[in-house]
Amino acid sequence: MTEDEIRAFAEASRDGLRLIGIDLGTRTIGLALSDVGRQIASPLETIRRVKFTPDVARLRALCEAHEVGGLVMGLPLNMDGSEGPRTQSTRAFVRNLRPLLPLPVLFWDERLSTAAVTRALIAADASRARRGEVVDKLAAAYILQGCLDAMRGVLGDEEDEAGAT
Structure with missing residues (x-):
C-alpha cells in the first residue's frame, strides 16, 4: 500500500470514527476494531460464513454499533506479490459490499498474518x-x-512537516 493510498483512505474515513480490519476467509471472516484514536487494534469477532447477504448484514450491524468510518480489508497476495484467485475473490467481495456498506475501503497486504498469529x-x-x-x-x-x-x-x-514550517 502506497503512502498516497494510505493518505487518501485516512482522509475519506472521518476522524473520530473507528476502523474495522477484515480477514476474509472461505469459511470465516475475522474482524478487528480500532479505538477511536486509531492507535490500537483489538480482535472483535469471527463470523462463520453462510451466504453473502447475511454475512454482510452482520458486518453492517457491527459497523453501525461501533461507529465505524472505514474498512481495512486484508488482501491475500501471493508470496511474490502477484494476485491469485483468493485476491480476486476478495476484490469481488468488496465490489459487491460497496453498494450495501458505503464506507471507504483500504486493501492491506495480509501475507503471513495468519502464520504470525498462529x-x-x-x-x-x-x-x-x-x-x-x-x-x-x-x-x-x-x-x-x-x-x-x-x-x-x-x-x-x-504533521511534523507542517509544524516545521
Whole structure:
C-alpha cells in the first residue's frame, strides 16, 4: 500500500470514527476494531460464513454499533506479490459490499498474518481448538494494527512537516 493510498483512505474515513480490519476467509471472516484514536487494534469477532447477504448484514450491524468510518480489508497476495484467485475473490467481495456498506475501503497486504498469529498462539501454548477459535480475529487485528501503524507514520510525518514550517 502506497503512502498516497494510505493518505487518501485516512482522509475519506472521518476522524473520530473507528476502523474495522477484515480477514476474509472461505469459511470465516475475522474482524478487528480500532479505538477511536486509531492507535490500537483489538480482535472483535469471527463470523462463520453462510451466504453473502447475511454475512454482510452482520458486518453492517457491527459497523453501525461501533461507529465505524472505514474498512481495512486484508488482501491475500501471493508470496511474490502477484494476485491469485483468493485476491480476486476478495476484490469481488468488496465490489459487491460497496453498494450495501458505503464506507471507504483500504486493501492491506495480509501475507503471513495468519502464520504470525498462529506462531504466537503456539508460543503461548494455546491448544489447537483455542487457536481455531481465535486465529481469524487475531489475524484481522494483526492486519488492522499494521495499517494503523502505517497511517501514524504517514500522517505523523505530514504533521511534523507542517509544524516545521
